[in-house]
Amino acid sequence: xxxxxxxxxxxxxxxxxxxxxxxxxxxxxxxxxxxxxxxxxxxxxxxxxxxxxxxxxxxxxxxxxxxxxxxxxxxxxxxxxxxxxxxxxxxxxxxxxxxxxxxxxxxxxxxxxxxxxxxxxxxxxxxxxxxxxxxxxxxxxxxxxxxxxxxxxxxxxxxxxxxxxxxxxxxxxxxxxxxxxxxxxxxxxxxxxxxxxxxxxxxxxxxxxxxxxxxxxxxxxxxxxxxxxxxxxxxxxxxxxxxxxxxxxxxxxxxxxxxxxxxxxxxxxxxxxxxxxxxxxxxxxxxxxxxxxxxxxxxxxxxxxxxxxxxxxxxxxxxxxxxxxxxxxxxxxxxxxxxxxxxxxxxxxxxxxxxxxxxxxxxxxxxxxxxxxxxxxxxxxxxxxxxxx
Numbered sequence: 183x184x185x186x187x188x189x190x191x192x193x194x195x196x197x198x199x200x201x202x203x204x205x206x207x208x209x210x211x212x213x214x215x216x217x218x219x220x221x222x223x224x225x226x227x228x229x230x231x232x233x234x235x236x237x238x239x240x241x242x243x244x245x246x247x248x249x250x251x252x253x254x255x256x257x258x259x260x261x262x263x264x265x266x267x268x269x270x271x272x273x274x275x276x277x278x279x280x281x282x283x284x285x286x287x288x289x290x291x292x293x294x295x296x297x298x299x300x301x302x303x304x305x306x307x308x309x310x311x312x313x314x315x316x317x318x319x320x321x322x323x324x325x326x327x328x329x330x331x332x333x334x335x336x337x338x339x340x341x342x343x344x345x346x347x348x349x350x351x352x353x354x355x356x357x358x359x360x361x362x363x364x365x366x367x368x369x370x371x372x373x374x375x376x377x378x379x380x381x382x383x384x385x386x387x388x389x390x391x392x393x394x395x396x397x398x399x400x401x402x403x404x405x406x407x408x409x410x411x412x413x414x415x416x417x418x419x420x421x422x423x424x425x426x427x428x429x430x431x432x433x434x435x436x437x438x439x440x441x442x443x444x445x446x447x448x449x450x451x452x453x454x455x456x457x458x459x460x461x462x463x464x465x466x467x468x469x470x471x472x473x474x475x476x477x478x479x480x481x482x483x484x485x486x487x488x489x490x491x492x493x494x495x496x497x498x499x500x501x502x503x504x505x506x507x508x509x510x511x512x513x514x515x516x517x518x519x520x521x522x523x524x525x526x527x528x529x530x531x532x533x534x535x536x537x538x539x540x541x542x543x544x545x546x547x548x549x550x551x552x553x554x555x556x557x558x559x560x561x562x563x564x565x566x567x568x569x570x571x
Contacts, residue, residue: 189317210297210384214289219280223247224323226518227314241468242518248276248461265439268357269304275460285455290377291422294384302424304439305332305361309421315414323379326410330373333363360440374408416464427457469503472496474525489539507537
């Protein structure tokens, strides 16, 4: 991928003379050691079974890395969580399973903000894209941080330049609220930073020349946005909102993403850091995740009619998605497949009973769809025959 030359340049801590031609500057060496839990996530990512699709492997990797507990960000108007909705870009987000990994990710944001003189807030630095890739056969993880995210001209990417907090952009939900940034700023192009697990350092990527344009996202050259897709497999967006959640885990009434965190802000411990980090998997939420969430809201065993209704309502649920329900626990208790299976409880008999009913429902639905398609083809053939075609 185009990002491969950048990764090699990062490891040389110099310039990338290859096809991408990105200069690598301003190294930030991080004080916190990479936690073992994060190295374990990388091992799970590399352990892809050859008979499984990449989507299956990604869903397994997400099951290991992300907690299943959803944090609602599409809150009712006026609720504190509503302030995060435009930034997260999803109705719900997840937290990391490991508090040590969350605390480490939080430290990366804090170190970078201090070293590059960025603000930790919704219009500057609040997110990074987690990617996995191989370099010379060695697996690695990276985070592409996008700072200076919401300049005044942000709405001008795909439409007219609108005033900040205009009704067309959601009023006070406008992510530009409070911004002091403009794409005309001399240092605006200094907004892309790449952290590598193998180096435990973050590097600023220079992308201001024509030669470096291959790294930029389509239509974003004016905004100097490096495309995270050029670095490998996208695993998710990591968002950091310091102080956004109370000790109960609920959004704080006082938190406002338009207001930068105070200089020197630090979490009060791993749990506080864990609450401040939200994640949205790049592949979205797998069908078995939606199914497990729905089952949590339903009491006891379901009859066939309830199972059929549930199967109908879960987007993308098919035989492949249901296969995670079958079988016994494997030898590795933290494997992705096992953790996906644990979403449905530990009783093999209950899982087997639900799998049988759901599989029957899917077959019936498929047969009904086939009959409907055949009926439509017959009707179309009849119409053509009547016209003498």
